[in-house]
Amino acid sequence: METKSTESARALALEIEQRLADGISVGPETLHFFSSTFSIESPAELGALLADPEESDTQTLLELLFTPDEAVRVGLETAIEKHRCTDGDSQRIVSALNRKDLAVPINFPAQAGNLTINPPKDLLTTYVLGLNITLRLPAPLLEAIDRNMARRDGARIKAVLRHAPVKLAEPICSFFVRLVEHAERSGKYIQPDIALCLAIFAEQPATEDLFDLFMAKKRRLLQQLQQAARFEKQLAADNMETLMLKGVRMPHIDKEEARRSIARIDDICLTVFEVTDAQLQIPTDVNLGNFSNRDDLDKAFRILS
Structure with a gap:
C-alpha cells in the first residue's frame, strides 16, 4: 500500500x-x-x-x-x-x-x-x-501570494523564493508578506524588487535590522556613484594611461543600474517600513546637499552624472 x-x-x-x-x-x-x-x-x-x-x-x-x-x-x-x-x-x-x-x-x-x-x-x-522540491514556503507568505497575486505571477514569485539564497524565517518572511500585499494594492510588478531584496539579504544573511541593511546598501551605492563621478572628473583632466601610472583605478559600476537600485530601495522601504532615510549625507568631496524625497534624489543623481 x-x-x-x-x-x-x-x-x-x-x-x-x-x-x-x-x-x-x-x-x-x-x-x-x-x-x-x-x-x-x-x-x-x-x-x-x-x-x-x-x-x-x-x-x-x-x-x-x-x-x-x-x-x-x-x-x-x-x-x-x-x-x-x-x-x-x-x-x-x-x-x-x-x-x-x-x-x-x-x-x-x-x-x-x-x-x-x-x-x-x-x-x-x-x-x-535543482527543483528544491522538499522546501516549504512559510504559510503566511504562501497565503499572501495566493491572496494578492494572479496565478502565473504567484507561481513565478514562489519559484524565486523557493530558491532564495537565504532562509525565509522572521523577520524576512513578514517583510515579503508586506511587500506582496502592497503590490496587489498598487498594481506594481514586484519581481525585480524581490530579486533586489534577496541579493541584499544574501550579503548579510544574519542581519536582524532589515531597514538598516537596506540603508547600508543604499549608502554603498551612493559611494560608488561618487567614486565614478570623481574618476570621470579626473579622466577629463588626464588620459587613462596617466591615471593608471598614478595608481587611479577605474570604478566598476553600472551607473544606471545603481541609480535604479537606489530608487527601488527607497520604494521598498517606504512600502514595508513606511520610512526611508531623511537625507543623503555622506562625507565626500562631491557635494550632495541634503535630500529627503524622490525629487531631491533625482537632483542627487544629476549631481553625480
Whole structure:
C-alpha cells in the first residue's frame, strides 16, 4: 500500500517526466556560453562534442543542461507545491524516472533542431535536486501570494523564493508578506524588487535590522556613484594611461543600474517600513546637499552624472 509520501513522489515524478519529454530548451545565455567556449551553435556540434571520448568537459556541459532554469522551476512550481514532497521523495522521484529510460530532446533556438539525450541517473539527480522540491514556503507568505497575486505571477514569485539564497524565517518572511500585499494594492510588478531584496539579504544573511541593511546598501551605492563621478572628473583632466601610472583605478559600476537600485530601495522601504532615510549625507568631496524625497534624489543623481 502506498504511503501519502510515496503517492506524492509518484505523482510529481509523472509531472517531471512530462516536462523532460517536452525537452530542455537551450536559452540565449547557455547558447552564448556554448558558442564562446566550445564553438557550439547547433545540435550536431553539441552531439559531436558529447561523443568525443577525449573531451574533458562533457559532464560539465550535461550538468549545465540538466540544471533547471527559471522557466522550468516556474512551470513545475504549482505541481511541487501541490504534492508537498518530504525528505526522501527526491530520490524516489529520481529512481522512478531512471526506470523509464527517458529520451530528452535538447531543443536549440531559432528552429535549429534538437539532440536527444538518454540521461543517466546522475543527471536526473541534478535535475530533481535543482527543483528544491522538499522546501516549504512559510504559510503566511504562501497565503499572501495566493491572496494578492494572479496565478502565473504567484507561481513565478514562489519559484524565486523557493530558491532564495537565504532562509525565509522572521523577520524576512513578514517583510515579503508586506511587500506582496502592497503590490496587489498598487498594481506594481514586484519581481525585480524581490530579486533586489534577496541579493541584499544574501550579503548579510544574519542581519536582524532589515531597514538598516537596506540603508547600508543604499549608502554603498551612493559611494560608488561618487567614486565614478570623481574618476570621470579626473579622466577629463588626464588620459587613462596617466591615471593608471598614478595608481587611479577605474570604478566598476553600472551607473544606471545603481541609480535604479537606489530608487527601488527607497520604494521598498517606504512600502514595508513606511520610512526611508531623511537625507543623503555622506562625507565626500562631491557635494550632495541634503535630500529627503524622490525629487531631491533625482537632483542627487544629476549631481553625480
